[in-house]
Amino acid sequence: MGTVFEQMRNGTSKALWNQYFHINMAIQFDTVDERILYYLSQDARHTSAPDIAEKVDVSAPTVRNRIRRLEEEGVIRGYHTDIDYQKVNGRLTNHYICSTGNRDRGEMAQRVLDVQGVINVREIMSGKGDLRITVVGEDTDDLTRIAQGISSLGIEIDDEDLIHREYFRAYAPFGPRGEALASPVTGVAGLAGDADVVEILVREHAPIAGKTLEEANQAGLVPSDMLVVQVNRDEGTITPTGETVIEQDDFVTIHSRSGVTEGTLEAFTGDR
Numbered sequence: 707m708g709t710v711f712e713q714m715r716n717g718t719s720k721a722l723w724n725q726y727f728h729i730n731m732a733i734q735f736d737t738v739d740e741r742i743l744y745y746l747s748q749d750a751r752h753t754s755a756p757d758i759a760e761k762v763d764v765s766a767p768t769v770r771n772r773i774r775r776l777e778e779e780g781v782i783r784g785y786h787t788d789i790d791y792q793k794v795n796g797r798l799t800n801h802y803i804c805s806t807g808n809r810d811r812g813e814m815a816q817r818v819l820d821v822q823g824v825i826n827v828r829e830i831m832s833g834k835g836d837l838r839i840t841v842v843g844e845d846t847d848d849l850t851r852i853a854q855g856i857s858s859l860g861i862e863i864d865d866e867d868l869i870h871r872e873y874f875r876a877y878a879p880f881g882p883r884g885e886a887l888a889s890p891v892t893g894v895a896g897l898a899g900d901a902d903v904v905e906i907l908v909r910e911h912a913p914i915a916g917k918t919l920e921e922a923n924q925a926g927l928v929p930s931d932m933l934v935v936q937v938n939r940d941e942g943t944i945t946p947t948g949e950t951v952i953e954q955d956d957f958v959t960i961h962s963r964s965g966v967t968e969g970t971l972e973a974f975t976g977d978r
Contacts, residue, residue: 742769
């Protein structure tokens with residue numbers, strides 16, 4: 707079958723291909739627009755037009771006019787608050803992968819928003835798993851209620867994951883050329899004893915990229931006392947086994963009782 711884009715290019719979904727690219731081809735961008743989007747996506751709340759103007763080397767009115775145009779053209783769709791629901795009385799955030807079958811996907815996406823607890827719905831340009839729904843519940847019983855509400859609309863829940871944390875990063879190609887990226891190691895927290903948990907982004911040319919965990923262990927890239935406990939990639943969360951292939955741009959959670967060494971980090975980042 708190939709990827710969705712391969713299917714569309716091969717003519718099996720030309721309507722979807724045309725729909726997807728029509729909007730993108732109709733709007734013209736330049737470097738100033740890209741930089742504005744980059745700085746707004748970093749921190750829109752604390753970034754003013756004069757702040758962006760100074761970095762982009764244009765006037766503040768120009769930035770304001772550009773932002774207004776990007777909003778009118780639907781490029782900037784809104785400014786949303788990033789909420790840690792777990793800190794609000796221990797609420798739970800769940801992610802559902804769902805299928806609408808032969809129903810109208812757009813209509814079902816709108817209807818599911820009416821289920822109390824649903825906070826985000828994404829339409830995916832494929833058949834099975836064409837809706838990704840994020841919900842917040844007060845407890846597991848509340849998550850069950852929400853799931854039943856989704857199912858009652860005739861939407862099939864294919865899979866689900868309880869979200870622990872979510873991370874965002876500005877789109878690097880829109881940023882200043884040559885600007886150093888922040889460290890891919892985004893969180894370190896101690897467990898019992900001397901155990902460490904590190905969440906790390908696998909970069910291009912990392913020694914471990916393209917290898918299974920078993921191959922990485924045999925090559926000495928993964929120490930015997932280190933455990934890869936979770937792999938996050940675009941399609942969802944993976945509980946890894948020895949046969950799991952680590953890929954570029956995977957967000958990997960590793961656990962080591964003896965601490966994570968520079969050599970281990972290098973295996974995942976390629977940095978020396």
